[in-house]
Amino acid sequence: MNNLFISLILFSLCIRNTIxxxxxxxxxxxxxxxxxxxxxxxxxxxxxxxxxxxxxxAFEFDDNVWRRTLFFCHMWKGPNYKVHKVFDAYRSKWKSDYGPTYFWIGREDGIYYRQDPNGKPPVKRYDWNLTAP
Incomplete structure (x- = not known):
């Protein structure tokens, strides 16, 4: 009986991440x-x-079982692509509910973020860096 209970708990933890x-x-x-x-x-x-x-x-994904997923992104501004930024676009610990969307917007003065497409306006999170020639 104990093995069945433990198996059910482990199964529910695994299935939780796929929802x-x-x-x-x-x-x-x-x-x-x-x-x-x-x-x-x-x-x-x-x-x-x-x-x-x-x-x-858009990119869709799910956290790994251990909830340690990290996606980082690079963005470069054309036409010469010497202005760039590398940033963490998603960490498992940020996930407050199931199925969230993380919006990252490249603008002239930096990179903006918002989670709700219909809510508050995007907030500037990062400035651009200039790469060496």
Whole structure:
């Protein structure tokens, strides 16, 4: 009986993580510039993407069983891609409910964040860095 109880608890912990899929959405709100993006975790490289003005790219994922998922993203401003930023786009500990979406927006003066697409306006989180020539 104890083994069944322990198995049920472990099963419920595993299934809990598969219920809510999280999403990162990256959007280009630059002025006439391409936004290059690359997001990675320890286990996944989501590839390089080039977003035109007004274009977005979404990535869906779920936390690992141990709730230690981290996705970090790179953003570069075109056309020469010397202005960039690397930032943590998602950490498991940020997840307050199942299925949240994390919006990251590249603008001329920095990178903005919001979680609710219909709520408060985006908040500036990061300034751009200039890479060495």
């Amino acid at each position: 809510g899929i999280s999403k990162i959405v990256l959007t280009n709100e630059l002025h006439n510039k391409i936004l290059a993006v690359r997001c990675k975790s320890k286990d996944n490289n989501l590839g390089d993407h080039y977003l035109r003005v007004g274009q977005s790219k």
